[in-house]
Amino acid sequence: MKNVVLYYSRTRKTAVASKKLADEISADIIEIEDLKSRSGALKYINASMDAVREIKTDIKPEMVDLRDYNLIYVGTPVWAGKPAPAIITAIDKYNFQGKDVILFATLGGSGGKKTIKRMEEKIEVRGGRIITSFLIKTSGKKMHEIREEVKNKVEEMDLKIYGV
Numbered sequence: 001m002k003n004v005v006l007y008y009s010r011t012r013k014t015a016v017a018s019k020k021l022a023d024e025i026s027a028d029i030i031e032i033e034d035l036k037s038r039s040g041a042l043k044y045i046n047a048s049m050d051a052v053r054e055i056k057t058d059i060k061p062e063m064v065d066l067r068d069y070n071l072i073y074v075g076t077p078v079w080a081g082k083p084a085p086a087i088i089t090a091i092d093k094y095n096f097q098g099k100d101v102i103l104f105a106t107l108g109g110s111g112g113k114k115t116i117k118r119m120e121e122k123i124e125v126r127g128g129r130i131i132t133s134f135l136i137k138t139s140g141k142k143m144h145e146i147r148e149e150v151k152n153k154v155e156e157m158d159l160k161i162y163g164v
């Protein structure tokens with residue numbers, strides 16, 4: 001049974017967490033890129049507004065064939081208490097029907113639960129089954145500390161048991 005980690009990351013924190021996760025559980029990994037520029041202070045406000053309104057964006061890859069995978073991890077940064085637009089778009093485009101899904105989000109401090117809840121709702125109506133979820137706080141943490149936290153989560157939550 002093959003597992004895959006799908007993630008979006010603007011400032012590489014979710015990327016670092018996703019890579020560590022994929023290493024720990026021996027999963028494939030696919031980065032979802034947002035083709036809309038999201039860098040700079042003004043863009044931060046737009047990004048938050050897009051997230052709140054769940055405005056779709058152009059993503060790469062436009063389509064991912066999930067048929068080879070039974071267990072799919074989906075990771076997003078929390079943006080204004082919501083998943084990033086690239087992840088909302090990916091959930092709409094990719095086919096989660098019949099898939100087991102584990103969700104995770106990285107965040108500065110708040111809005112994590114709400115973000116996970118929204119992803120759950122969207123994946124469940126598309127026929128995916130949520131197994132579990134977790135949050136990784138990133139504020140003030142160095143990249144090696146984020147990796148360490150992911151490793152601890154994998155152990156605490158026995159994530160290696162799934163999809164073997």
Ligand SMILES: Cc1cc2nc3c(=O)[nH]c(=O)nc-3n(C[C@H](O)[C@H](O)[C@H](O)COP(=O)(O)O)c2cc1C
Pocket residue numbers: 008009010011012013014015044045047048077078079080081082106107108109110111112138139
């Ligand atoms: C547009 C935007 C909105 C954000 N909103 C929140 C928020 O509501 N709550 C929070 O705890 N962190 C928030 N953050 C911080 C990110 O969730 C956090 O730094 C995350 O780990 C970044 O992941 P990345 O490096 O993969 O992009 C926000 C960041 C951005 C860019």
